Amino acid sequence: MSETAxxxxxxxxxxxxxxxQKLPVLLVxxxxxxxxxxxxxxxxxxxLTVAGLAMGMMIFIMASGLTVVFGLMDVINFGHGAFxxxxxxxxxxxxxxxxxxxxxxxVFMNLTAVxxxxxxxxxxxxxxGLAFERVIVMPVYGEHLKQILVTMGGLIVAQQMIYxxxxxxxxxxxxxEALQGSLVIGEAAIEKYRLVAVGIGLALFLGMRHILKNxxxxxxxxxxxxxxxxxxxxxxxxxxxxxxxxxxxxALAGLGxxxxxxxxxxITAHMGSEIMVLVFIVVIIGGLGSVEGCFIGAMLxxxxxxxxxxxxxxxxxxxTIALMVAVLMWRPQGLYPVVKAK
Amino acid sequence: MxxxxxxxxxxxxxxxxxxxxxxxISLAFAPFLFPGTKSLETAARICIFIVLVAxxxxxxxxxxxxxxxxxxxxxxxxxxxxxxxxxxxxxxxALVWGTAAGAGVAALFALAIGLFSLRVKAIFFAMxxxxxxxxxxxxxxxxxxxxxxxxxxxxxxxxxxxxxxxLIKAKVFDVSINGKILAYYLVFFAAVILFLVMLxxxxxxxxxxLKAVRDNAFRAEAIGYRVVWYRTTATVLSAVMAAxxxxxxxxxxxxxxPATTLSMEIMIDILLMVVIGGxxxxxxxxxxxxxxxxxxxxxxxxxxxxxxxxxxxxxxxxLVAPERWLxxxxxxxxxxxxxFPTGIVGRLRAGRA
Amino acid sequence: MAENLLTLSGVHTHxxxxxxxxxxxxxxxxxxxTVLLGRNxxxxxxxxxxxxxxxxxxxxxxxxxxxxITKLSTPxxxxxxxxxxxxxxxxxxxxxxxxxxxxxAANGPMDPKxxxxxxxxxxxxxxxxxxxxxxxxxxxxxxxxxxxxxxxxRRLILIDEPTKGLAPAIIKAMTDAxxxxxxxxxxxxxxxxxxxxxSSIGDTVAVMDDGRIIHSGRMDELVADVAxxxxxxxxxxxxxx
Numbered sequence: 039m040s041e042t043a044x045x046x047x048x049x050x051x052x053x054x055x056x057x058x059q060k061l062p063v064l065l066v067x068x069x070x071x072x073x074x075x076x077x078x079x080x081x082x083x084x085x086l087t088v089a090g091l092a093m094g095m096m097i098f099i100m101a102s103g104l105t106v107v108f109g110l111m112d113v114i115n116f117g118h119g120a121f122x123x124x125x126x127x128x129x130x131x132x133x134x135x136x137x138x139x140x141x142x143x144x145v146f147m148n149l150t151a152v153x154x155x156x157x158x159x160x161x162x163x164x165x166x167g168l169a170f171e172r173v174i175v176m177p178v179y180g181e182h183l184k185q186i187l188v189t190m191g192g193l194i195v196a197q198q199m200i201y202x203x204x205x206x207x208x209x210x211x212x213x214x215e216a217l218q219g220s221l222v223i224g225e226a227a228i229e230k231y232r233l234v235a236v237g238i239g240l241a242l243f244l245g246m247r248h249i250l251k252n253x254x255x256x257x258x259x260x261x262x263x264x265x266x267x268x269x270x271x272x273x274x275x276x277x278x279x280x281x282x283x284x285x286x287x288x289a290l291a292g293l294g295x296x297x298x299x300x301x302x303x304x305i306t307a308h309m310g311s312e313i314m315v316l317v318f319i320v321v322i323i324g325g326l327g328s329v330e331g332c333f334i335g336a337m338l339x340x341x342x343x344x345x346x347x348x349x350x351x352x353x354x355x356x357x358t359i360a361l362m363v364a365v366l367m368w369r370p371q372g373l374y375p376v377v378k379a380k
Numbered sequence: 381m382x383x384x385x386x387x388x389x390x391x392x393x394x395x396x397x398x399x400x401x402x403x404x405i406s407l408a409f410a411p412f413l414f415p416g417t418k419s420l421e422t423a424a425r426i427c428i429f430i431v432l433v434a435x436x437x438x439x440x441x442x443x444x445x446x447x448x449x450x451x452x453x454x455x456x457x458x459x460x461x462x463x464x465x466x467x468x469x470x471x472x473x474a475l476v477w478g479t480a481a482g483a484g485v486a487a488l489f490a491l492a493i494g495l496f497s498l499r500v501k502a503i504f505f506a507m508x509x510x511x512x513x514x515x516x517x518x519x520x521x522x523x524x525x526x527x528x529x530x531x532x533x534x535x536x537x538x539x540x541x542x543x544x545x546x547l548i549k550a551k552v553f554d555v556s557i558n559g560k561i562l563a564y565y566l567v568f569f570a571a572v573i574l575f576l577v578m579l580x581x582x583x584x585x586x587x588x589x590l591k592a593v594r595d596n597a598f599r600a601e602a603i604g605y606r607v608v609w610y611r612t613t614a615t616v617l618s619a620v621m622a623a624x625x626x627x628x629x630x631x632x633x634x635x636x637x638p639a640t641t642l643s644m645e646i647m648i649d650i651l652l653m654v655v656i657g658g659x660x661x662x663x664x665x666x667x668x669x670x671x672x673x674x675x676x677x678x679x680x681x682x683x684x685x686x687x688x689x690x691x692x693x694x695x696x697x698x699l700v701a702p703e704r705w706l707x708x709x710x711x712x713x714x715x716x717x718x719x720f721p722t723g724i725v726g727r728l729r730a731g732r733a
Numbered sequence: 734m735a736e737n738l739l740t741l742s743g744v745h746t747h748x749x750x751x752x753x754x755x756x757x758x759x760x761x762x763x764x765x766x767t768v769l770l771g772r773n774x775x776x777x778x779x780x781x782x783x784x785x786x787x788x789x790x791x792x793x794x795x796x797x798x799x800x801x802i803t804k805l806s807t808p809x810x811x812x813x814x815x816x817x818x819x820x821x822x823x824x825x826x827x828x829x830x831x832x833x834x835x836x837x838a839a840n841g842p843m844d845p846k847x848x849x850x851x852x853x854x855x856x857x858x859x860x861x862x863x864x865x866x867x868x869x870x871x872x873x874x875x876x877x878x879x880x881x882x883x884x885x886x887r888r889l890i891l892i893d894e895p896t897k898g899l900a901p902a903i904i905k906a907m908t909d910a911x912x913x914x915x916x917x918x919x920x921x922x923x924x925x926x927x928x929x930x931x932s933s934i935g936d937t938v939a940v941m942d943d944g945r946i947i948h949s950g951r952m953d954e955l956v957a958d959v960a961x962x963x964x965x966x967x968x969x970x971x972x973x974x
Contacts, residue, residue, distance in 0.1 A: 108503075114503045114506075114507070116506070174714065177718055178717075178718075182503050183440075183444055183446060184717055184721070185503075186446045186503065186506050187446070187651070187655060187713075187717045188714055188717050188718070190648070190651065191710050191711075191713040191714040191717065192710075192714065194648060194706060194707075194709070194710035194713070195707060195710035195711055195714070198704055198706050198707035198710060199707065201703070201704065201707075202704060202707070206703065311644065312514075314510070315510060315511050315514045315515075318507040318510055318511050319511050321507070322504070322507055322508065322511075326503075326504070352522045352523075355514070355515045355518045355519075356515050356518075356519055358515075359511055359512060359515045362508075362511065363496070366496070366497075
């Protein structure tokens, strides 16, 4: 076969399109800069920015599973918030058992206690995810209406079970010694815990990116999001892949729950459904199914919520809705619309 | 005549007809059949929720759209009436324009949300409405200068609708005919009329097209129906009905606050009532609302007894504690979505066939 | 004629409310190319998708080799040695060419010898190895789709209209590649509207209409019998030549 018959040709992406690709990424620094101008005081700005990033990272952790699950199987889990709440309560119980470790002056013991709490929470919510997927979600694949209803029902039951196990009162979840207090940088006071949250969130995002780009299972997930049927035709069981992703997403929601609990220091059975509002906003902003979009959306929401909470506390939640509306006016499918073959 | 009143959409099941008649007669004569403040409160609540749940069914059952903003429209109606009454005094004029304003604002909101988010996917609409409704609830509780914040608004309604007003001196069946009973009948007849209007809507050509769109949006679009337009209109109609139900609540309670109108709990209750009663039947709303509210009011007591009886068994007693009744409803809800998506009404109709 | 590798007997397929396949009887002999012809909407693509398990037959049976595969899931059917090159090519545009190929080798790392052969067969695969598959041209995507199907040895390849919308030069390249593939003991079931291309590589032929097979036989007989061609396909074939 001659080389000329099939002249190698690669379509050049126009500059404008390339720019449009990168544009959403730029929104985060732009928002931070606007925040600096609006707030005026660099020290307060730094405090708020770190707080915003920390909040964004936690929302990202909780939202990432939801968005990938949607991308892969077209399933949206309105009960995702239940995993957040259960994670927080399991974390609470484990930290209470390890009270000796959390009160110890040793930073190492403190962090080990948190790590054990996180692992326990992830294990429980991961298994809960398994049960949820098999019992609640599987019978209604492909039926959006029933999915919304049934997963909402799952949320109600899960919240009620939290009441049964942990009682109806809100619980106080205190941070271990090492994570209390703030670091003072110049005039800015930055809570240590927020730095930890940013660290964990960033590590997770990078890890997730690595898995999606460089491992076979990551490739399968990305391919499955685009065309699940073709992945099946190549001999892979998408259902099983989906179950793994669903469990991972649930475990991540559990992780997010522990982190959110330590951040707010109080936990209630309803915390999941409250956070879900932010999670949904982030997922919509990012584009349903897109991990990168979800990350950027989470950062934007976190920063904006903290800036407005400082500048005009009453409109904090409204501002995130306004952001969502603005993004959707610009890109009706979110920042990074996911390519679907069908 | 009767068939025409029902727009030709009869219950189509003997047992269902009987149940509906029992509900209708009980509500129509509630002040005399079940004297006492608590039972009258319950009866009025049932009337209001029948309208609210039926209006949600219009959206969920007939248009196949899941919205989490239904309590927002309910609240807009209630606050419309409440604000009119509390700012300009207890006149019928204020009552009417407040109600109309509430319905108008609800329609505008619904139009905006519908045009904005119904283009994409049902799932998208569900998420957007969830976010918008919770932001609205927060906004209302924060604008305390206008809405009274978390405490809500207390206001006077026209004197003829309050217990202080006596219509006739004599008692009828041992019940004194006061303004409260007049208010009840206002709620009752308004509910009956609104329900019949909705029955008319779903049985009109518009309603039938809506169902066609629900069953196969792609095909309906291909035939030439403007799917977004139909869905948005359904959203607006359902929002207006919900707002009117909210106004009825505002009149009945003489109080409007976030907890009685806007809370997520009420949204969940509505969802449970529609699904358990029967989606896409409207009559399901009647049965769903009646059973749910009766259970909410009286089941607590029964479960209390059960919890008492099992108090020796630790886990079981917490599971059947009266506060946990939502747990069992949640389970029932999931089971009904799986096994009888047409709810009680669907079951009754199938049983006949 | 060799023994049949694939046999469909009385296969019915419903898609939603539509009854697409209405009793398909089709035999694909082992080795060589069987061409499935027919006008648009005759049910050719549905036949391929039913074989692959992407639609489940509501009635009838599909036998592959010694086994009945009617009720198996798509991944199981794939692992028994059937590959599909779908009409829309099914390329993962978000992935690179290399990543597309890695996934196609479901049973482990790619065989370097086989990969070298494929790169020779389709030079663009090698040339754009690390490019995003979304940036390939239509013809290159088609080559990638076929390349994915043959990166592991398969007993049967289902190819759905590989020349659709392609330039004549690329059609020729694709035809050459399929001819070479034919030499490797692989059985091909090819859906094609282009009769010139179909007749140049087909050994046996089946013609579909309204969800049924209305003719099957040897390709050379059909080519020789112009009257039969007219009867079966009327002018629709001429238009494609």
